[in-house]
Amino acid sequence: xxxxxxxxxxxxxxxxxxxxxxxxxxxxxxxxxxxxxxxxxxxxxxxxxxxxxxxxxxxxxxxxxxxxxxxxxxxxxxxxxxxxxxxxxxxxxxxxxxxxxxxxxxxxxxxxxxxxxxxxxxxxxxxxxxxxxxxxxxxxxxxxxxx
Numbered sequence: 001x002x003x004x005x006x007x008x009x010x011x012x013x014x015x016x017x018x019x020x021x022x023x024x025x026x027x028x029x030x031x032x033x034x035x036x037x038x039x040x041x042x043x044x045x046x047x048x049x050x051x052x053x054x055x056x057x058x059x060x061x062x063x064x065x066x067x068x069x070x071x072x073x074x075x076x077x078x079x080x081x082x083x084x085x086x087x088x089x090x091x092x093x094x095x096x097x098x099x100x101x102x103x104x105x106x107x108x109x110x111x112x113x114x115x116x117x118x119x120x121x122x123x124x125x126x127x128x129x130x131x132x133x134x135x136x137x138x139x140x141x142x143x144x145x146x147x
């Protein structure tokens with residue numbers, strides 16, 4: 001007499017399983033915000049973080065990165081904070097192509113202030129991989145305007 005439905009069960013059968021909740025977005029397309037990777041830094045060219053800290057640029061760079069972390073790549077390019085250069089090293093660049101970087105990447109830069117730039121490439125459409133810290137705008141030197 002009694003209810004035998006619990007006799008054949010063990011503790012694992014009583015565990016709750018996670019449910020996969022789907023979020024309805026009413027037809028909106030999910031946009032990937034920018035994230036940053038630092039595993040590709042080339043420490044043999046450009047400056048190091050300590051150099052930027054000495055010139056009081058590191059905190060400005062981190063503030064810029066923090067601001068970009070709430071934007072999409074499209075927004076950052078439209079706002080002229082990120083510039084996409086394209087494949088290959090720019091002509092007359094003060095840098096050489098690092099051996100650890102894939103050859104088919106498109107170079108990009110983040111404008112910090114004045115001539116200071118963070119140079120890298122975009123991966124998967126939303127990951128900015130940092131490669132160089134360029135305090136003197138030597139990666140893609142350009143002629144001065146209005147002088």
